[in-house]
Every structure is written in C-alpha cells, then in structure tokens.
Amino acid sequence: PNPRCTRAQVKEELLTPAELQAKQPVYESTFADYAEMIIQFGFVTMFVSAFPLAPFLALLNNLIEIRSDGFKLCAAHQRPVAKGAEDIGTWYNILEIMSTAAVITNAGIVAFTSDVFEEKSFRFRIWLFIFAEHIIVGLKFVVALIVPDIPEAVKIEYERQLYLKEKIMNGEESDLDEGGPPKVAQYDGEDDIDTYSDNYEDPYEQADM
Numbered sequence: 517p518n519p520r521c522t523r524a525q526v527k528e529e530l531l532t533p534a535e536l537q538a539k540q541p542v543y544e545s546t547f548a549d550y551a552e553m554i555i556q557f558g559f560v561t562m563f564v565s566a567f568p569l570a571p572f573l574a575l576l577n578n579l580i581e582i583r584s585d586g587f588k589l590c591a592a593h594q595r596p597v598a599k600g601a602e603d604i605g606t607w608y609n610i611l612e613i614m615s616t617a618a619v620i621t622n623a624g625i626v627a628f629t630s631d632v633f634e635e636k637s638f639r640f641r642i643w644l645f646i647f648a649e650h651i652i653v654g655l656k657f658v659v660a661l662i663v664p665d666i667p668e669a670v671k672i673e674y675e676r677q678l679y680l681k682e683k684i685m686n687g688e689e690s691d692l693d694e695g696g697p698p699k700v701a702q703y704d705g706e707d708d709i710d711t712y713s714d715n716y717e718d719p720y721e722q723a724d725m
Contacts, residue, residue, distance in 0.1 A: 543593040549585065550607050557611065561618035565625045616653060623649040 556577070560570045589596065627633060627645035636644075666674075 537594055540592065540594045543589065543596040550604070554607060554610055554614070558614050558618075561615060562621045563625070564618075565622040566629075615656070619652045619656065620649055623652065 556574055560574045564570055623645050627641045627648065633641055633644065
C-alpha cells in the first residue's frame with residue numbers, strides 16, 4: 517500500500533474483488549429496465565407519424581444505454597444471481613397491446629390531423645381511419661401467423677440436444693454423430709465411490725507442493 521494513503525484507503529486496497537463487490541448495492545430485478553424500454557417503445561410506435569425522427573433518436577439512446585447498463589451490472593452493483601426464464605413474461609402481452617394501439621393512434625393521426633386530407637369531409641376521414649386501421653391490424657396478425665416464433669433450424673437443434681441429453685443420461689451411444697458422445701458409466705454402488713476416492717487428487721494439495 518501507498519504510505520501516504522489513509523487507513524481507510526489502505527483497508528480498501530487490501531480487500532479482495534469479491535469483498536469490494538459485496539459493498540456495492542444489490543441489483544434487485546429487471547423490472548425498472550423493462551419498464552423503461554416499454555415506455556420508450558410506446559412513445560416511438562404510437563406517435564411515430566407525428567414525430568418521424570423518434571425511431572432514430574431511440575436507436576441512439578439504446579446504443580448508449582447498452583454500455584451504461586453494462587457498466588451498471590459489472591461495476592456499480594453486486595453480481596446479479598442468474599435466474600432461468602422461459603420468456604419475458606407479461607411484458608410480451610404489454611408489447612402486443614401497445615403495438616395494436618400504435619396502429620390505431622397512427623391511423624387516427626394521419627386521418628384526422630394530416631394536411632393531405634385537410635380538404636376532405638369528416639365522414640371521409642372516419643371511413644379512411646376505419647379502413648386503414650382494419651387493413652394494418654389484419655396484416656399484423658397475418659404476419660404473426662406466418663412467421664414462426666421459433667425458427668425451424670433452432671427447433672431441430674433443440675430437439676437434437678434433448679435426444680443427446682437423453683442418450684447420455686441413459687449411458688447409451690448416440691447414432692446422430694459418428695461414434696456418438698462419450699458414453700457415461702452407470703453408477704454401481706459403493707465400489708464406484710471407493711474407486712473415485714482412491715484416484716481423487718486434491719488440487720489445493722498439488723498447489724501447495
């Protein structure tokens with residue numbers, strides 16, 4: 517330690533990285549991060565016809581936020597505990613509702629506030645709004661039905677991994693690849709434990725030597 521440092525600074529220097537990280541605030545959850553992105557998505561999509569530059573500004577913001585969030589997770593908070601999740605949960609339903617609402621709001625902005633239809637009658641604008649909104653919402657749902665949620669290549673690879681996992685757990689050889697994965701020996705009782713104990717070498721003892 518530097519002799520000019522104070523006692524607190526010396527103590528700080530002697531701490532391990534894990535001890536330093538333990539003094540950081542806890543990263544509670546991803547709720548705030550998701551909420552921020554959902555709000556941004558709503559403003560960009562629902563009012564893009566009124567402010568066409570919004571998507572570009574949102575892109576710039578997200579490029580910067582990728583780095584700021586990375587710094588927050590790596591340097592400003594304790595390492596978060598990994599948790600499994602099938603998908604983004606209720607946020608997906610919120611995005612679906614907002615994307616549908618965005619079609620309605622943008623159709624209304626174009627039909628009722630655009631200078632292009634300023635000389636048209638109010639009845640014409642209403643019919644234009646209804647027609648445009650129905651067509652775009654219909655196209656949205658058609659595209660959602662046509663485009664699969666999981667690409668075919670990903671689905672095939674996922675099923676392949678499940679098959680290999682089952683083969684390995686059962687101690688069988690796989691017929692997917694030539695030779696298959698390494699065969700896993702079955703547990704035969706206490707003899708296996710004794711054999712493992714006799715052949716086990718402690719890495720810490722080797723380091724001391």
